[in-house]
Amino acid sequence: MLHTVSVLVENEFGVLSRVASLFSGRGFNIDSLTVAPTNEEGLSRMTIVTRGDEQILEQITKQLNKLIDVLKVIDFSDGSAIEREMILVKVTAEDENRAEVLRIVDIFRAKIIDVTPKSYTIEATGSPAKIDAILELLRPLGLKELVRTGAVAIGRGAKGWKG
Amino acid sequence: MKMNGARILLECLKKEGVDTVFGYPGGTVINIYNELFSFKDIHHILPRHEQAGTHAADGYARATGKVGVAIATSGPGATNTVTGIATAYMDSIPMVIITGQVSTALIGNDAFQEVDIIGITRSCTKHNFLVRDVKDLALIMKKAFYIASTGRPGPVLVDLPKDVQIAETEFVYPDTVEMRSYKPTVTGHPRQVEKAVDMLLESHRPVIYVGGGVILANASDELTGLSRKLSVPVTTTLMGLGSFPGNDPLSLGMLGMHGSYCANMAMTNSDLIIAVGARFDDRVTGKIATFAPGAKIIHIDVDPTSIKKNVRVDLPIVGDVKDVLAKMIKLADKHKDKADGFKAALTPWHEDIAGWKDKHPLGYKQSSTIIKPQFVIQKLRELSDDDVIVATDVGQHQMWTAQFFQFNKPRTLLSSGGLGTMGYGLPAAMGAQAAFPERQVISICGDGGVQMNIQEIATLVQNRLPVKIVILNNNFLGMVRQWQELFFDKRYSQTCMELPIDFVKLAEAYGAKGFSTSKPGEVETVIKQAFKEKGPVIMEFKIAREEKVLPMVPAGASLNEMVLNA
Ligand SMILES: Cc1ncc(C[n+]2csc(CCOP(=O)(O)OP(=O)(O)O)c2C)c(N)n1
Numbered sequence: 001m002l003h004t005v006s007v008l009v010e011n012e013f014g015v016l017s018r019v020a021s022l023f024s025g026r027g028f029n030i031d032s033l034t035v036a037p038t039n040e041e042g043l044s045r046m047t048i049v050t051r052g053d054e055q056i057l058e059q060i061t062k063q064l065n066k067l068i069d070v071l072k073v074i075d076f077s078d079g080s081a082i083e084r085e086m087i088l089v090k091v092t093a094e095d096e097n098r099a100e101v102l103r104i105v106d107i108f109r110a111k112i113i114d115v116t117p118k119s120y121t122i123e124a125t126g127s128p129a130k131i132d133a134i135l136e137l138l139r140p141l142g143l144k145e146l147v148r149t150g151a152v153a154i155g156r157g158a159k160g161w162k163g
Numbered sequence: 164m165k166m167n168g169a170r171i172l173l174e175c176l177k178k179e180g181v182d183t184v185f186g187y188p189g190g191t192v193i194n195i196y197n198e199l200f201s202f203k204d205i206h207h208i209l210p211r212h213e214q215a216g217t218h219a220a221d222g223y224a225r226a227t228g229k230v231g232v233a234i235a236t237s238g239p240g241a242t243n244t245v246t247g248i249a250t251a252y253m254d255s256i257p258m259v260i261i262t263g264q265v266s267t268a269l270i271g272n273d274a275f276q277e278v279d280i281i282g283i284t285r286s287c288t289k290h291n292f293l294v295r296d297v298k299d300l301a302l303i304m305k306k307a308f309y310i311a312s313t314g315r316p317g318p319v320l321v322d323l324p325k326d327v328q329i330a331e332t333e334f335v336y337p338d339t340v341e342m343r344s345y346k347p348t349v350t351g352h353p354r355q356v357e358k359a360v361d362m363l364l365e366s367h368r369p370v371i372y373v374g375g376g377v378i379l380a381n382a383s384d385e386l387t388g389l390s391r392k393l394s395v396p397v398t399t400t401l402m403g404l405g406s407f408p409g410n411d412p413l414s415l416g417m418l419g420m421h422g423s424y425c426a427n428m429a430m431t432n433s434d435l436i437i438a439v440g441a442r443f444d445d446r447v448t449g450k451i452a453t454f455a456p457g458a459k460i461i462h463i464d465v466d467p468t469s470i471k472k473n474v475r476v477d478l479p480i481v482g483d484v485k486d487v488l489a490k491m492i493k494l495a496d497k498h499k500d501k502a503d504g505f506k507a508a509l510t511p512w513h514e515d516i517a518g519w520k521d522k523h524p525l526g527y528k529q530s531s532t533i534i535k536p537q538f539v540i541q542k543l544r545e546l547s548d549d550d551v552i553v554a555t556d557v558g559q560h561q562m563w564t565a566q567f568f569q570f571n572k573p574r575t576l577l578s579s580g581g582l583g584t585m586g587y588g589l590p591a592a593m594g595a596q597a598a599f600p601e602r603q604v605i606s607i608c609g610d611g612g613v614q615m616n617i618q619e620i621a622t623l624v625q626n627r628l629p630v631k632i633v634i635l636n637n638n639f640l641g642m643v644r645q646w647q648e649l650f651f652d653k654r655y656s657q658t659c660m661e662l663p664i665d666f667v668k669l670a671e672a673y674g675a676k677g678f679s680t681s682k683p684g685e686v687e688t689v690i691k692q693a694f695k696e697k698g699p700v701i702m703e704f705k706i707a708r709e710e711k712v713l714p715m716v717p718a719g720a721s722l723n724e725m726v727l728n729a
C-alpha cells in the first residue's frame with residue numbers, strides 16, 4: 001500500500017541523512033522524498049511516499065517521531081491530503097508526432113518549455129495519478145529524459161498543520 | 164567570563180554534576196587534556212583502550228543511574244568507542260561521548276585522523292552533535308545531557324573540532340533547555356491505566372513481564388508494590404534482573420531462551436501479560452506465532468516504538484513506567500473489594516506455578532572431581548556482600564550468572580543484553596567500582612571475552628580499583644560450542660581456545676593478584692582469599708569444559724519447547 005507522510009523537521013545539519021538512514025537501516029521503502037524550507041523560521045518539511053502494511057506504517061511514523069530533530073509527523077493514510085507532483089520531460093517530436101504531443105499537452109494542461117526541431121520539453125503538474133496518465137500517453141512517442149519531483153502533500157480544509 | 168572551548172566543555176561537565184570521566188588523549192583532544200591538567204573538579208580515569216573507556220562509562224551509568232561520560236580523540240580513538248556506544252544504545256544507557264575532531268576547515272578533506280564519526284554513529288546513538296561554533300557549545304552540552312537522560316535514555320555523542328576547543332567565548336550555562344521537537348512523554352494516559360487495572364482484575368492467570376526499563380526508570384519499588392499487593396507473579400528479562408527481588412516467592416526468575424521452566428510455562432499459559440519496560444526481544448518470545456497464545460497483552464513503555472513492534476498488543480500505555488505503576492497501585496487500592504476477590508481467585512494459578520517450579524527447578528549435577536560453573540556462581544552469591552555489584556561478560560558464564568546468582572536489588576547486575584558484547588564485563592566493572600570505591604564489585608567472565616579487554620587490569624591496578632575478576636575457564640568459546648554441540652553435530656569449528664593461558668602470571672604481570680584452581684573443594688577458599696585482598700584479583704576456575712546452559716529454547720522454537728537436559 002502506498003502511503004504519504006509529511007515530516008516537519010528542525011533545519012539542522014544532517015537531518016536529511018538521519019531520516020534517510022532511518023529508512024535504510026530499518027528496511028523501510030522510500031518511493032519518493034522531497035524536502036524544502038517552510039514559511040516558519042528553522043523548519044523544513046519533507047514529504048515521503050512509502051509503502052508497507054499497517055504495522056510497518058505505524059513503526060515508520062513512530063520511528064520518525066522518535067528522531068530528536070523531528071517536530072511532527074503527519075500521516076495522510078486516509079486520503080485526507082491533496083497531492084501534487086511536477087515533471088519535466090523531454091519527448092521525441094518529429095513529423096506527425098509533433099501534433100500528437102501538442103494534443104496531449106493541451107489535454108493535460110501541461111506546458112511546452114523548450115522546443116527544438118526534434119523534441120519538445122514539457123512541464124506538467126498534477127496528482128500522481130494524472131502524472132502517470134500523461135506519461136503513459138507520451139511514452140510510446142519516445143521519452144528521452146524524465147525528471148519527477150516526487151509528491152508534495154497538504155491536508156484538506158481550513159486548518160493548517162498546527163490545527 | 165571568556166574561556167576557550169576546551170575549558171567550557173569541562174565547566175559544562177561540572178555543571179552537570181559529572182565527577183568521573185573515562186578518556187584517552189590524542190591530537191584532537193590535547194587542548195581538552197591541557198585544561199584538565201589543572202581542573203580539579205573532575206576525576207579522569209585513563210583506560211588502556213577507548214572501547215574499554217566507553218564500557219566503563221556505561222558500567223558507571225548502569226550502577227549509579229547517572230550519565231556516564233567518555234572522551235576519545237578523532238579517527239581511531241573515535242572508532243574504538245563505537246562498540247561501547249552501540250552496547251549502551253541497545254540497552255538504553257544514558258551516556259555522553261565526547262570525540263575530538265579535526266578543525267572545521269579541514270573537515271571533509273580526509274585530514275589526518277579524520278573520520279565521519281557523526282555518520283558512523285548515527286544509527287547507534289540516541290542523537291549526535293557536531294559543534295561548529297564555540298558559541299553553541301554550552302547549549303549543545305546541555306541538550307546532550309538532557310537527551311541522554313530523559314525519555315528512553317541512550318548515548319549521545321558530541322563531536323568537537325579542535326579549532327572549536329581553542330576558540331574563546333563567554334561561558335554561560337543554560338539552567339534549563341526547551342526543545343520543541345523533543346518532548347519525551349512522561350505520564351501514562353489515565354484512561355488507559357484504568358483499563359489496565361480493570362483487565363488485570365478480570366484476569367485469572369496474570370504475569371508481569373519486566374525488562375530493563377523498570378531499572379532505568381528506578382521503578383523497582385512500584386513494581387514490587389504492585390506485584391505483592393495483588394499477588395501477581397513476576398518474570399524478568401536478563402536486563403530486568405534485580406528490578407524485582409529474586410528471593411521473593413512471587414519471582415519466577417528469568418524467562419526466554421535460557422529462562423526457567425516455570426517462567427516460560429507461566430508466560431505460555433497466562434491469560435494476561437503485563438509487559439513493563441520490556442520489548443519482546445526474540446530471545447524472550449521464542450517463536451512469535453505460538454507466543455502466549457491465550458494471553459491479552461498490556462504493554463507499558465516510555466518509548467512508543469517498542470510497542471507493537473514484535474507482538475500484538477491489546478492495551479498500549481506510553482509513559483514513564485514508574486508513574487504508570489504508581490497509578491495502578493492507587494487504583495488497586497480504590498477497588499479494594501474487587502482486588503481482594505481477584506487475589507483469592509488466583510490460588511489455582513499459583514498452584515500451577517508451584518507445580519512447574521517443582522517439576523523442573525533450575526539445577527545442575529554436582530561433581531566432587533570437577534568444578535561446575537553453577538556451583539561457583541552459587542558460592543560467589545553466598546560469600547559476597549548483600550549489595551555486591553556483578554558485571555558479566557557474554558556467553559555461558561553470563562547465563563549461569565543470570566540463573567544462579569540471585570539478584571535482589573536493582574542496578575546490581577551489569578550485562579550487555581541487547582548487543583551481547585564480549586569484552587564488556589571487565590571494563591564495566593571498572594566503571595562501577597570507580598563510582599562506588601567502597602562496594603564489592605565482581606566481574607564474571609569467560610576465558611574468551613576476558614581477553615578482549617584484559618589490558619584493563621592495568622587501569623584497575625593503577626587506579627586502585629579492587630575489582631574481583633572471576634574467570635570461568637572452559638577453554639572454549641563455550642556458548643558457541645554449546646550451539647555446535649546441539650545443532651551442528653559437535654563440529655567444534657574454531658571454538659576451542661587451544662592455548663591455555665596462565666591467568667595467575669598474567670595478573671601478576673600487571674601487578675594484581677591471581678588465584679587458580681580446578682578442584683571443587685578449593686572454590687570456597689579461593690573466593691574467600693580473593694575477597695580479602697585489598698586490590699584487584701583474578702580468580703580462575705577451571706570448570707567442566709562441556710557443561711551446557713540449560714534449559715534452552717532453541718532459536719525459532721516456541722517458549723514451551725525447552726531442552727531441559729541433554
Ligand atoms: C565481540 C563478540 N564477538 C563474538 C561474539 C559471539 N559469541 C557469543 S558468546 C561467545 C563465546 C564466549 O566465550 P567465553 O568468553 O569463553 O565465555 P563462555 O561462553 O565460555 O562462558 C561468542 C564467541 C560476541 N557475543 N561478541
Ligand SMILES: [Mg+2]
Nearest residue numbers: 609610639641
Ligand atoms: Mg569460555
